[in-house]
Amino acid sequence: MSKRICILSIIIPTYNRCQILEKCLIAIDQQQQLEGYRLEIIVADDGSTDATEKVTQEFANNSCWPVKYYKQTNQGANAARNMAIRNAEGWLLLIINDDTIPVPTMVYSHIKEHERYPEPNIGILGRVTVSSDIPYSPISKLHLDASFDKYANEE
Numbered sequence: 001m002s003k004r005i006c007i008l009s010i011i012i013p014t015y016n017r018c019q020i021l022e023k024c025l026i027a028i029d030q031q032q033q034l035e036g037y038r039l040e041i042i043v044a045d046d047g048s049t050d051a052t053e054k055v056t057q058e059f060a061n062n063s064c065w066p067v068k069y070y071k072q073t074n075q076g077a078n079a080a081r082n083m084a085i086r087n088a089e090g091w092l093l094l095i096i097n098d099d100t101i102p103v104p105t106m107v108y109s110h111i112k113e114h115e116r117y118p119e120p121n122i123g124i125l126g127r128v129t130v131s132s133d134i135p136y137s138p139i140s141k142l143h144l145d146a147s148f149d150k151y152a153n154e155e
Contacts (some may be wrong), residue, residue: 008039008111009090013080014098015046018055021098025059025067031107039107040066044084047074100128 010028014021021043028041041063043056053069060067070083081095094110096102106126113124 009088011084013044013077018052042084044080045071046080
C-alpha cells in the first residue's frame with residue numbers, strides 16, 4: 001500500500017468554540033474541487049474544556065480527509081498554530097481560524113495560487129467576510145475585507 005502524499009495541511013487553532021469549529025470542519029470536508037490533491041486537517045486545541053476533542057473525533061470518523069488533533073495547555077492561538085505547524089506533513093500550509101467557514105473553492109484556490117507562485121517565501125492571503133452563522137465580534141474587523149483592501153492590486 002502506498003503512502004498518501006499530503007501537499008496541504010489546513011491548520012485550525014481553537015479554544016472552547018466546538019460548535020463553530022464543527023461548522024468550519026464540515027465546510028472544509030465539502031470542498032468539491034480537489035481531485036488529484038491531498039490534504040490533512042489539523043485541529044490545534046489550546047486547552048479547551050468544552051467538547052472540542054469529541055467534536056473533532058466525530059468529524060474525523062466521517063471525514064474524507066485525514067484529521068489530526070493536538071491539544072496543549074492554554075498558551076494562546078499562536079502557540080497552538082506553532083504546535084500544528086511542527087506536526088504538519090504538508091509542504092503547503094493553510095492557516096485559518098476556527099470561525100472560518102470556507103466557501104467551496106477556498107482550498108482549491110489556495111493550492112492553485114501556490115502553483116502560480118511556487119517560491120517557498122510566498123504567502124497567499126485571501127478575503128474573509130462575516131458569515132451569518134458567526135456572532136458579531138468587534139475583533140473580526142481585523143480579519144475582514146476592510147483590512148485586506150489596502151493590498152488591492154498588489155502581489
